[in-house]
Amino acid sequence: MSNEIIFDARSLTRTYGTGARAVRALEAVDLTVRRGERLGVVGESGSGKSTLIRLLAALDTPTAGSVTFEGRPVTGLAERDLGFLRRRVQIVFQDPRASLDPRMKVRRIITEPLRSPLIRAELAQLDPDARVKEMMEAVGLDYADADRYPHEFSGGQRQRIAIARALAPKPHVLIADEPVSALDVSVRAQVLNLLNDLVDAFGLTMIFVSHDLRVVRHVCSTAIVMQRGRVVEAGPTASLFSNPTQEYTRQLLAAVPSFRT
Amino acid sequence: MTLLEVRDLTVAFGRRPPVVRGISFALEQGQRVGLIGESGCGKTVTSLAVMGLLAENASVRGSIVCKGTELVGASDRELSTFRGDEISMIFQEPMTALDPTMRAGRQVAEVLRLHAGAAAGAARERVLAMLAEVGFSDPERIADSYPHQLSGGQRQRVVTAMALINSPDLVICDEPTTALDVTVQAKVLDLLDRVLTRENAACLFISHDLAVVSQLASDILVMLDGVIVERGTASEILTAPKHPYTRGLVATSRLDLVEPGSRLPVVEDFYVAGASG
Numbered sequence: 079m080s081n082e083i084i085f086d087a088r089s090l091t092r093t094y095g096t097g098a099r100a101v102r103a104l105e106a107v108d109l110t111v112r113r114g115e116r117l118g119v120v121g122e123s124g125s126g127k128s129t130l131i132r133l134l135a136a137l138d139t140p141t142a143g144s145v146t147f148e149g150r151p152v153t154g155l156a157e158r159d160l161g162f163l164r165r166r167v168q169i170v171f172q173d174p175r176a177s178l179d180p181r182m183k184v185r186r187i188i189t190e191p192l193r194s195p196l197i198r199a200e201l202a203q204l205d206p207d208a209r210v211k212e213m214m215e216a217v218g219l220d221y222a223d224a225d226r227y228p229h230e231f232s233g234g235q236r237q238r239i240a241i242a243r244a245l246a247p248k249p250h251v252l253i254a255d256e257p258v259s260a261l262d263v264s265v266r267a268q269v270l271n272l273l274n275d276l277v278d279a280f281g282l283t284m285i286f287v288s289h290d291l292r293v294v295r296h297v298c299s300t301a302i303v304m305q306r307g308r309v310v311e312a313g314p315t316a317s318l319f320s321n322p323t324q325e326y327t328r329q330l331l332a333a334v335p336s337f338r339t
Numbered sequence: 340m341t342l343l344e345v346r347d348l349t350v351a352f353g354r355r356p357p358v359v360r361g362i363s364f365a366l367e368q369g370q371r372v373g374l375i376g377e378s379g380c381g382k383t384v385t386s387l388a389v390m391g392l393l394a395e396n397a398s399v400r401g402s403i404v405c406k407g408t409e410l411v412g413a414s415d416r417e418l419s420t421f422r423g424d425e426i427s428m429i430f431q432e433p434m435t436a437l438d439p440t441m442r443a444g445r446q447v448a449e450v451l452r453l454h455a456g457a458a459a460g461a462a463r464e465r466v467l468a469m470l471a472e473v474g475f476s477d478p479e480r481i482a483d484s485y486p487h488q489l490s491g492g493q494r495q496r497v498v499t500a501m502a503l504i505n506s507p508d509l510v511i512c513d514e515p516t517t518a519l520d521v522t523v524q525a526k527v528l529d530l531l532d533r534v535l536t537r538e539n540a541a542c543l544f545i546s547h548d549l550a551v552v553s554q555l556a557s558d559i560l561v562m563l564d565g566v567i568v569e570r571g572t573a574s575e576i577l578t579a580p581k582h583p584y585t586r587g588l589v590a591t592s593r594l595d596l597v598e599p600g601s602r603l604p605v606v607e608d609f610y611v612a613g614a615s616g
Binding site: 122123233262263264265266267268270271274289290291292293295296297299315316329330332333334335336337338 | 377378491520521522523524525528547548549550551553554573577587588591592593594595597599600602603604605606
């Protein structure tokens with residue numbers, strides 16, 4: 079991890095709705111992510127973790143506050159000016175059954191980000207077919223399966239396809255939103271090993287969202303704990319685990335099911 | 340006394356090869372058994388076979404005897420007196436298990452009226468008592484709420500109340516906490532533990548997560564490709580698994596034993612090259 083700040087968010091606030099029915103999904107969150115960091119974002123449903131990453135990835139606009147990416151302001155930019163962010167920040171979502179278009183072959187899925195008019199300009203020299211082969215091999219899939227459809231793959235393999243798509247445009251930051259929550263425990267280990275290897279191999283910065291502290295402890299060097307739209311605790315993952323200072327973090331840790339024999 | 344005895348159960352859909360292949364197991368009164376395995380191994384099909392809820396194109400062979408009655412081949416009429424009375428089920432996704440157009444209290448009361456024939460006024464009393472038993476401090480308000488007005492954990496508690504209000508002898512739980520947050524999961528597991536103990540009900544608890552199963556079950560069946568590959572007490576399975584698949588499952592569940600950032604063990608590690616893998 080270097081000292082260079084890749085993401086800088088200042089007093090990010092997001093309110094949904096107006097008047098008496100307004101919901102503050104995110105309230106004055108400050109966050110810095112350094113290049114090469116593996117940051118865990120931990121919280122339960124409604125804690126604001128998904129809202130936070132949507133704002134970082136410019137999929138949504140904050141009600142107040144700002145986001146800077148690699149020194150360039152993101153907040154307030156029009157979509158056509160976001161090409162630099164779209165290529166460099168990619169997301170893997172929770173459920174690959176929902177995030178992969180069932181009517182597209184794997185080859186088209188993986189090259190889709192390369193066809194985006196915003197990204198194309200940045201990656202003019204990249205040969206799509208060579209990239210599909212490269213990416214499928216990187217995630218442990220057989221290139222011979224490039225012309226198959228998502229339903230022909232198992233859940234774990236589909237998540238590998240989603241990871242290949244995310245990495246195809248050579249991003250700097252990979253945001254993984256609950257990437258193993260929809261998977262069986264036995265498949266979870268394979269996908270986590272793969273993510274760890276790829277982050278190392280490509281020198282990525284990773285923002286890893288999860289409700290499962292065990293997984294965050296394994297994958298992330300630092301973490302923030304969110305509750306009701308606020309960051310309640312932040313620090314190195316090891317100390318959050320061994321020495322949580324907030325009651326809420328302690329509750330989360332106590333709730334993790336451990337082997338009872 | 341044996342409550343449920345499943346013998347040589349085989350289930351196939353249409354002309355495809357069977358998804359459950361000749362499995363046998365038994366549950367004693369009050370016994371809690373965990374059924375563990377990954378997606379597609381046949382664990383949910385097994386539970387649906389016990390409930391008599393399989394689709395029309397399923398062919399079921401073998402025998403399922405509950406309290407002396409053979410359920411395989413029984414008519415829908417016979418089965419419907421068993422379901423919700425002697426055997427009940429808690430499903431994974433409480434939003435789909437509840438009727439979105441009906442208040443929660445009425446849904447719990449419906450189960451009671453169908454089986455116990457209770458009058459509407461008396462049913463309301465029982466429903467409120469049951470909602471209090473599953474941990475609601477304001478049962479009146481919950482009873483008058485529609486499912487969408489409740490959180491995921493509250494819905495799963497309503498479903499638990501529905502499953503337990505007729506004091507069934509057997510509750511089948513199919514991944515009841517998989518869709519829930521960890522803190523809510525811990526509460527629901529704790530609740531199930533208390534209510535099952537109080538009602539002295541047996542439980543068949545289905546999950547892909549050994550750590551969750553170990554919270555409730557005294558015994559564990561491990562299922563792989565439609566077959567039970569290992570069975571034993573929970574502590575035997577968790578501390579001294581024998582089948583390579585079980586050893587792999589136990590190892591992948593123990594994230595706490597692995598140095599953070601290092602490679603996690605996977606199931607394949609436990610199959611010796613050339614062996615049954």
